[in-house]
Amino acid sequence: MKNTFFFILLSAILSFAAHASIQIYEFEDLEQEQQFKELSSTLRCPKCQNNTIADSNAELAVDIRQKVYEMTKQGKSKQDIVDYMVARYGNFVTYKPPFTLATAILWLGPIFVVMFGFGFIFVRSRKKQALINEDESWNQAKEARLKALLQQDDDGDKQ
Structure with a gap:
């Protein structure tokens, strides 16, 4: 009985690690993929303060990554995406705010x-x-x- 309870508990604990997922983004060409990677590493997560949206696991960062992915797939330029993020989250979202x-x-x-x-x-x-x-x-x-x-x-x- 104790062994069964132990294995059920161990299975439940290990299943939490399986819940964590890695998002995979597919692109039509290499240029879109490079733009997405560059934007993900240059845009700051508004919630995490000093993490990029690529490094952060916060829900807000996941949403911003998804929006960047969608806009990249739509063919928006890098500057259009940055302007959209600045309009929505303020200059804080960029690591180099304008003067x-x-x-x-x-x-x-x-x-x-x-x-x-x-x-x-x-x-x-x-x-x-x-x-x-x-x-x-x-x-x-x-x-x-x-x-x-x-x-x-x-x-x-x-x-």
């Missing part, structure tokens, strides 16, 4: 951060150098006064 007012912070933000950082370091080092120079002049004046006091003390001890 627009909405994406300006993505393109210019790192430059401003680096420039601000170097400017901050430059100003801070200039202030520190000014303080060091000020301290040196103060120390030289203080040292001259100290030497004068010591010479007075030495002169007084000799008499």
